Amino acid sequence: MAGCKTLRIAVVFAVSAFIAACNTSSPTDMGIAQGAPASSGYASAALPGDADLRQVPELPAPPETAGGTEVPIAPSDTLEVFVFQVSDLSRAVQVDPSGNINLPLIGNVQAAGKPVRVLEQEITRAYARNYLQNPQVSVTIKESSSRRVTIDGEVNKAGVYQLPPTASLIDAIALGGGFSKVADTGKVYVFRQVGRQKLVALYDVAQIRAGKRANPRIYGGDVVVVFSSSNKVAFQNLKEALGVASSASRIGVGL
Known part of the structure; x- marks a missing residue:
């Protein structure tokens, strides 16, 4: 019974802490000033x-974004290059440290620093110049650091x-x-x-x-x-304290 009484006292303290948290607000959190x-x-x-x-x-x-809307391609990015109806030319390629990708037939293409749509257009023109009629090329960034x-x-x-x-x-x-x-x-x-x-x-x-x-x-x-949220943390602690007290009470009744 003494143990249950101690737990009830602990619950009272938890309730008091919860009420105090609900009525207290702090202007700072972890050193970040509110309303600077x-x-x-x-x-x-x-x-x-x-x-x-x-x-x-x-x-x-x-x-470095293009008008704040698109992050340019960077070295180590992995690109998915898809050429419609030409599966041999479609593949995933990684941008090398120099900023280039290597593609079949057209070789090295500078990719780093360019928005995806710009690179798409350049690859399309390169294939149309000597190899394909009306190529349809799409480029997506599969993975980017x-x-x-x-x-x-x-x-x-x-x-x-x-x-x-x-x-x-x-x-x-x-x-x-x-x-x-x-x-x-x-x-x-x-x-x-x-x-x-x-x-x-x-x-x-x-x-x-x-x-x-x-x-x-x-x-x-x-x-x-x-x-x-300090209020939510206090409430969560209160719930846990009440749960412990309830369990202990049931054990005491059983005894």
Whole structure:
């Protein structure tokens, strides 16, 4: 009985902690300032803990993208080249360290630094010049080191993932298996290197899903971090404490 009394006291403390968490809010999370004042351009005040990291309302597209819409091909990318009705010419090829791919009949083709559609057009012209009449060529990026995104924090499957050609923040969260039980959907941070500047922006996924805020594009190299909700953590701890107390009570009754 003494053990059950101790557990009941522990539950009382858990309830008290939960109520306190519900009535307490912190302006910072892991050194990230909330509502950092914006200045001219996209840079705001430096954040605590990292003088080079700056919080911005919206993240700009990486400058190396073609108009901010398509990431160019990079060395080590694996491309799928398909020539319609000519299976001998269709194949997967890897971009070598010099940025070239090697294709049947036409040999080396410079690929790195070009958007996929530009490379498609160049390969089409090369085959049409001497070998095929009206060739239909399509190029897709099968795997790209420049399209990897890190998804961390309160998601069900944190890790490094390969992004589809165009991916949004909602897509990235889905790649990570969705939010965990204690995730705060209003505290989703996206970190991005833009030139020499390290930037971070805060997104509220609930607002995005409700159409109150745009669903931002996610690029290779981004880091998405989902923070936990102190209220949800406290509630989860409360549930576990109540579960332990309930089990102990049943054991005591049995005795």
